[in-house]
Amino acid sequence: MKRFDQINMIPFIDVMLVLLAIVLTTASFISQGMIPVDLPKAEHSEQAKGDEKVLEIAINAQNQLFFEGMPITAEALASKLDAHPNTTPVLLRVDKVAAFEHFIDVVDVLKAKQFAEVSIQTEHPQ
Structure with a gap:
């Protein structure tokens, strides 16, 4: 029987490179700026339309x-908001346990800057 004097590292490196690619790909999906917000549920919510640039404002718990x-x-x-035209759509994501006062503060700023295209993101009940 032949004795192994050395270990072939090439298959090990190949496997590690594949795992690294998988980790980097999934990490980019995870870290896309998602702020943990437990959205309120709405029975008659609508699906967002269009692919234009949307300003996202969030309030967490x-x-x-x-x-x-x-x-x-x-x-x-x-x-x-001054850096954006007031025709830019705005998406509000507010946690359902957040104080209503903070929501009103944001809406007040949006009204002062005359942003008319404001949407509030909700979850559709299952």
Whole structure:
């Protein structure tokens, strides 16, 4: 019987490269800026239409405000919205346990900046 003096590392490297590709691919799907928001359910919700650029504003369960996935204050939100035309669609994602006051603060900023195309994301009950 022939004795093995060395280990062939090429199959091991091939397997590791495939696993690395899988991990990087799934990590990009996971980290696409999704802020954990438990959306309220609505019986008569509609599916979003179009592929145009949508500004996303989210409020999580801890009443933290996010603009395009980044934490922000209500005052800073107003200045960020100045960089976009008021015809840009806005999507509000608000956690169902978030304080209503924070939702009203965001809507007030949107009204002050005259954004008319505002949608509120909800979940359809199963």
